Amino acid sequence: MGFHPQYLESFLRTQHYLLQMDGPLSLHYRHYIGIMAAARHQCSYLVNLHVNDFLQVGGDLKWLNGLDEAPQKLQQLGELNKILAHRPWLLTKEHIERLLKAEEHSWSLAELIHAVVLLTHYHSLASFTFGCGIMPEIHCDGGHTFRPPSLSQYCVCDIANGNGHANHHDDLFGNQEVCGEVEVLMERMKQLQECRDDEEASQEEMATRFEREKTESMLVVTAEDEEGVPSRDISRHFEDPSYGYKDFSRRGEHVPTLRVQDYSWEDHGFSLVNRLYPDVGQMLDEKFQMAYNLTYNTMATHKDVDTSMLRRAIWNYIHCMFGIRYDDYDYGEINQLLDRSFKIYIKTMVCSPEKTTKRMYESFWRQFQHSEKVHVNLLLMEARMQAELLYALRAITRYMT
Numbered sequence: 001m002g003f004h005p006q007y008l009e010s011f012l013r014t015q016h017y018l019l020q021m022d023g024p025l026s027l028h029y030r031h032y033i034g035i036m037a038a039a040r041h042q043c044s045y046l047v048n049l050h051v052n053d054f055l056q057v058g059g060d061l062k063w064l065n066g067l068d069e070a071p072q073k074l075q076q077l078g079e080l081n082k083i084l085a086h087r088p089w090l091l092t093k094e095h096i097e098r099l100l101k102a103e104e105h106s107w108s109l110a111e112l113i114h115a116v117v118l119l120t121h122y123h124s125l126a127s128f129t130f131g132c133g134i135m136p137e138i139h140c141d142g143g144h145t146f147r148p149p150s151l152s153q154y155c156v157c158d159i160a161n162g163n164g165h166a167n168h169h170d171d172l173f174g175n176q177e178v179c180g181e182v183e184v185l186m187e188r189m190k191q192l193q194e195c196r197d198d199e200e201a202s203q204e205e206m207a208t209r210f211e212r213e214k215t216e217s218m219l220v221v222t223a224e225d226e227e228g229v230p231s232r233d234i235s236r237h238f239e240d241p242s243y244g245y246k247d248f249s250r251r252g253e254h255v256p257t258l259r260v261q262d263y264s265w266e267d268h269g270f271s272l273v274n275r276l277y278p279d280v281g282q283m284l285d286e287k288f289q290m291a292y293n294l295t296y297n298t299m300a301t302h303k304d305v306d307t308s309m310l311r312r313a314i315w316n317y318i319h320c321m322f323g324i325r326y327d328d329y330d331y332g333e334i335n336q337l338l339d340r341s342f343k344i345y346i347k348t349m350v351c352s353p354e355k356t357t358k359r360m361y362e363s364f365w366r367q368f369q370h371s372e373k374v375h376v377n378l379l380l381m382e383a384r385m386q387a388e389l390l391y392a393l394r395a396i397t398r399y400m401t
């Protein structure tokens with residue numbers, strides 16, 4: 001994240017507030033919820049971090065044996081954790097009610113909002129972590145080091161010699177298709193910009209385009225079908241493998257549409273969070289805006305480019321996978337701007353981040369900078385967080401009214 005200091009600041013401020021500052025939940029609960037959320041995606045890196053923090057603030061070692069050794073109140077959060085992580089559109093006010101009316105194990109509304117924000121924060125942070133190839137340290141289970149792809153263009157000998165340019169590797173990477181990738185993309189953006197003005201699609205046509213993109217996004221195959229090697233670390237105790245994104249995408253379940261007109265972060269979610277957990281709504285809002293608007297006006301080596309169309313396509317594609325529709329957006333643009341290998345990366349990173357591979361990371365946008373790929377990861381992470389939050393907050397609103 002250090003590539004994007006402005007964003008990093010906003011991220012750290014929010015995270016610090018959620019974990020350390022005054023809030024409805026006790027400190028060890030906060031870290032434990034972080035562990036639960038990261039474990040949903042088997043993210044050992046984040047699990048390890050929060051296990052340490054959990055113990056440091058006096059958390060009970062026993063709880064780390066698994067959710068069933070934690071207090072009933074936390075156990076009840078397990079269901080919400082699962083649904084939020086994999087099929088948030090299935091959340092209903094009944095789920096909320098069960099948490100709020102559980103007699104002595106009840107959650108207060110404020111506690112629940114705090115928990116929901118933590119869960120969505122750590123689900124999406126797990127996406128970012130895997131998306132950037134961050135692994136536990138080399139001495140830990142599942143750990144190995146990460147070499148930035150930009151380095152892979154160089155020979156170790158070049159670096160040792162202080163020879164920064166990949167001269168003799170140019171032919172290797174210089175095949176035609178990869179070479180023109182950025183220019184082709186820029187040309188498409190230009191064309192779309194021009195067409196926008198003279199051709200208005202009907203409401204129906206726009207709705208059809210959304211549905212088509214949503215259905216297609218479900219069919220994007222994320223990873224080789226083999227199951228991952230079960231990890232031996234702590235996260236296995238929390239994870240219920242019977243429930244994942246894959247289950248429903250395989251069965252081709254229908255994802256209902258949430259129209260942003262009916263429930264949006266700006267008009268609905270934001271004020272609900274702010275009312276129940278002051279300041280956090282504001283911080284999240286700033287962080288979303290920061291990620292959405294962040295630009296350096298560059299495309300690989302090209303400068304002074306307006307990239308808003310491309311960034312919007314990425315953001316809206318993620319929301320589209322979650323069934324969230326913006327009536328005024330033409331989803332036809334997505335197919336023009338995001339190619340297959342990019343979609344595979346996006347879907348894997350957002351829906352089953354633990355399946356992201358180095359190869360997937362390297363296969364998309366090969367001419368772009370490493371920092372630009374991290375930038376993509378920020379967009380994916382924040383869009384995912386907002387999507388999950390929207391569904392959780394909508395269920396809470398429905399319960400309250």
Ligand SMILES: CC(C)C[C@H](N)C(=O)O
Pocket residue numbers: 294295296297298299300307310311372373375376
């Ligand atoms: C994600 C990238 C397309 C972002 C681009 N480099 C920009 O500064 O806007």
